[in-house]
Amino acid sequence: MAKLYSKKNLAKKTMLPKKETIRLLLQYSCALSIIKVGSMNFETFAN
Amino acid sequence: MAKLDLPDALLVDKYVAGNEDALEILVNRHQSKIYGYIYSKVSNRDITEDIFQETFFKVIHTLKSKKYYNEEGKFLSWVLRIASNLIIDKFRNDKKMPLDRDTDDLSVFYRISDNSLNVEKRLIKEQINIDLKAIIEKLPHDQKEVIMMRYFLDMSFKEIADFTGVSVNTTLGRMRYAITNLRKVIDKNKIYLTT
Numbered sequence: 001m002a003k004l005y006s007k008k009n010l011a012k013k014t015m016l017p018k019k020e021t022i023r024l025l026l027q028y029s030c031a032l033s034i035i036k037v038g039s040m041n042f043e044t045f046a047n
Numbered sequence: 048m049a050k051l052d053l054p055d056a057l058l059v060d061k062y063v064a065g066n067e068d069a070l071e072i073l074v075n076r077h078q079s080k081i082y083g084y085i086y087s088k089v090s091n092r093d094i095t096e097d098i099f100q101e102t103f104f105k106v107i108h109t110l111k112s113k114k115y116y117n118e119e120g121k122f123l124s125w126v127l128r129i130a131s132n133l134i135i136d137k138f139r140n141d142k143k144m145p146l147d148r149d150t151d152d153l154s155v156f157y158r159i160s161d162n163s164l165n166v167e168k169r170l171i172k173e174q175i176n177i178d179l180k181a182i183i184e185k186l187p188h189d190q191k192e193v194i195m196m197r198y199f200l201d202m203s204f205k206e207i208a209d210f211t212g213v214s215v216n217t218t219l220g221r222m223r224y225a226i227t228n229l230r231k232v233i234d235k236n237k238i239y240l241t242t
Contacts, residue, residue, distance in 0.1 A: 007085045015083040017099050022074060029070050034111040041112055 055122035074103065077123050083200045084127055088134045091219050098137060102130040124209035182232050190225035193218055 035042045051072060053061075061069035081102065086095045106126055183194055192211065196202045202210070206217045 008225050014088060016079055017096060019098055022078065022098050025074065025100065025107070026067070026071055028104065029107045030067050030109075032107060032111055034108070036113070 057234050059110065059122055063113060070107070073122065077126065080123065080200055080202060080206075081130055082127055084196075085130050085134060088131075088197060089137070089194055094137065098130060098133050101133050102126060105129050105133075121209050123206055127210050182229055185232065186225055186228055190228065193221045194225050197222065 031046045033044045033046070035044065053069075053072070055073060055076075058073050061071070078099075082095060082099050083216045085098045085102075086092070089095055089098065105125075106129065179227040185193055186194065189211070193207055196210070197204070203217050204218050204222075208215045211218065213221075
């Protein structure tokens, strides 16, 4: 049955987030460090 | 380049181990589906952008804290669930649900537009899209969900099954019922969906 429904592709190709959003997320990820001490998490951000 | 072919679970492991490139691959791989999913619910580019960003903030935070995520191989469904919860929170805060999904920005059924169509055909096509949308809206939630995810978010049946928490066979069954129900409504109301 999968074959019956797998050919059509109506999804719009341009449904993508802005490049700035992606850049921000990746930079956020690089800057964020989480250190676990016992049961507590400490967050630090690199400049 | 070989990294691009790695499965999600392995990329998640690499990211948790400190490899930032792995996150970039995961984001690039799934951004369209996640963004499309959010947009299909909120129908607004700015809100979609905010929720997309918020979703990945949570993903990053959770993975860096090395907690919660243990659904090996189901990264996309996990992220979509986070996005789904954030959408619910958003509407809870706004105390309203989106009723009209047609905007100048995007009509969900306008994606099949063809520049070569003349004005008359285009108008007919628009009417068909409106009719089809109205019919799909009347489907039971689980069937509507499968139709939207399959045709408008381009998700595979496996991904839909993971996301909705049912088997692939159930998903296929829902699709079959959805198509059957759509045909019934079309026949009953004598709707002509052709240009």
